[in-house]
Each structure stands twice: as C-alpha cells, then as structure tokens.
Amino acid sequence: MKLLGITGGIGMGKSTAASLLEERGVPVIDTDQIARQLTEPGQPALAEIGASLGANLISPDGRLDRKELARRVFSDASERARLEAILHPRIRGAWQAVVDGWRVAGRERGAVIIPLLYETHAENLFDVVVCVACSHATQLERLRQRGWSRTEIQQRLAAQWPVEEKINRADFVIWTDTTLEAHAAQLDRVLELAARGSEVTSSGASGAPV
Numbered sequence: 001m002k003l004l005g006i007t008g009g010i011g012m013g014k015s016t017a018a019s020l021l022e023e024r025g026v027p028v029i030d031t032d033q034i035a036r037q038l039t040e041p042g043q044p045a046l047a048e049i050g051a052s053l054g055a056n057l058i059s060p061d062g063r064l065d066r067k068e069l070a071r072r073v074f075s076d077a078s079e080r081a082r083l084e085a086i087l088h089p090r091i092r093g094a095w096q097a098v099v100d101g102w103r104v105a106g107r108e109r110g111a112v113i114i115p116l117l118y119e120t121h122a123e124n125l126f127d128v129v130v131c132v133a134c135s136h137a138t139q140l141e142r143l144r145q146r147g148w149s150r151t152e153i154q155q156r157l158a159a160q161w162p163v164e165e166k167i168n169r170a171d172f173v174i175w176t177d178t179t180l181e182a183h184a185a186q187l188d189r190v191l192e193l194a195a196r197g198s199e200v201t202s203s204g205a206s207g208a209p210v
Contacts (some may be wrong), residue, residue: 001102001103001107001108001109001110002108002109002110002127002128002194002195002197003099003109003110003111003112003113003125003126003127003128004021004026004109004110004111004112004126004127004128004129004130004190004194005112005114005122005123005125005126005128005129005130006018006021006111006112006113006114006130006132007114007115007116007117007118007129007130007131007132007166007168007170008115008131008133008138008163008166009130009133009134009139009157009160009163010115010143010156010157010160011139011143011146012132012133012134012139012142012163013132013133013174013176013183013190014113014115014132015030015113015185016132016176016180017113017130017132017174017183017187018030018111018113020183020184020187021111021187023111024187024191025190026109026110026111026152026191027102027107027110027111028110028111028112028113029095029098029099029110029111029112029113029182030112030113031091031112031113031114031115031116032096032113032115034091034094034095035091036086037094038087038090038091039064039066039087040064041061041062041063042062044181045086045087045090045141046058046064047052048086049064049069049083049086051080051087052083053069053072053073053079053082053083056068057069057072060105069083070152074152074155074156074159075155080159088120089114092120092122094112094124095112099112109191109195110193112126115128115160116160117130117162117166118161118165118166118169119161123169127194128171128172128190128194129169129170129171129172130170130171130172130173130174130190130208131163131166131167131169131170131172131173131174132173132174132176133163133166133167133174133175133176134175134176134177135177138176138177140153144158172189172190172193172194174186174190
C-alpha cells in the first residue's frame with residue numbers, strides 16, 4: 001500500500017485536500033480529529049491532561065475546556081510540551097492502527113493528514129509526503145476568517161515549523177492560492193506520480209511542485 005502523509009501550515013488547505021482525496025476513493029484519517037476523540041469525556045488522555053495541566057481545564061460535566069487549553073498551551077511552550085507528551089504517542093498509535101487495517105483490507109493507498117508531521121519526526125513512516133501550502137497573506141486571511149486574533153494567529157504559527165521548511169523537505173507541494181479545480185488537478189497529479197513511484201525521490205526532500 002502507498003501511504004501518503006499530508007502536511008502543511010495551519011489554514012493552508014489540508015482539510016480541502018482530505019475531502020478531495022476521499023472523493024477519489026482514498027481513505028483518509030485526520031490526526032486533528034483523533035486528538036479531539038482522545039480528549040472526549042471519559043478518555044484516559046483527558047484525565048491525564050487534567051492531572052498534568054490542571055483540573056480546572058475539565059468542566060463539571062467532564063468536558064475539556066478547549067478554548068482555555070489553547071490559550072494556555074499556545075502561550076507557554078512548557079505547557080504545550082506536556083500536552084504533546086500526553087497526546088502525540090496516543091495519536092500516532094491510533095492512526096497507525098487505522099493504517100494497519102487498511103493494509104489488511106488490501107487498500108492500494110491511503111492518506112494521513114498530519115499537521116505536525118515533521119515536528120513529530122514521522123516522515124519516515126510515509127512513502128510520500130505532500131505539503132499543502134499557500135502564500136502568507138492568504139494564510140492570514142483564512143485564519144482571520146476563523147475569528148482568531150492577531151495574537152492567536154502568531155502563537156499558533158510559532159508552534160509549527162515554517163512552511164518553507166516543510167516545502168523543502170516534502171516530496172510534492174500542492175499550492176492552494178488558486179481555484180478548487182486547480183487544487184484538485186495538482187492532487188490528481190500527485191496521486192499519479194505516487195502510484196508510479198519512480199518519480200518520487202528516495203530522499204523525501206525534493207519538494208517537487210505539481
């Protein structure tokens with residue numbers, strides 16, 4: 001099975017890429033969704049977050065105060081590191097279990113949406129890494145449309161590698177400062193080249209645009 005890792009900067013089009021992949025019959029798992037599932041009421045990770053970062057993060061009905069958690073971890077690198085130590089191993093175990101199921105089922109290809117792919121040193125777990133990217137101006141506008149303040153945007157960007165570094169390391173880059181049709185066409189080209197295999201460099205650092 002050919003396994004694609006889809007990464008890129010926040011607000012750069014990973015979710016759109018996921019939808020396009022699913023439309024093409026490629027199974028997709030999103031690590032952000034896994035993280036949310038792991039922090040639902042009753043989950044062991046949620047109890048560990050409360051014990052490590054403070055019980056005040058858990059509401060009386062047992063739910064995580066996600067807004068307060070984000071405020072704290074994106075303003076304090078040490079708290080973010082404690083959260084990541086709780087969640088990242090669980091997230092990796094969860095998506096790898098899904099991928100194992102795809103292999104058993106005989107799927108020809110699959111994709112994992114993993115924003116922190118390089119930050120968590122996961123690149124060697126994929127056959128192909130695709131970076132979804134756009135201009136900084138477009139990224140800022142998309143994040144503003146989410147209702148985030150300038151401070152919130154800056155904090156979240158600081159928590160990830162610069163997209164230029166991800167572009168340089170990726171096998172392919174999909175540029176999303178364009179139409180949905182152009183995004184889809186680039187993705188189709190990536191799938192074609194990934195299936196052929198020989199077009200992808202063994203180093204995983206070509207950053208070849210499509």
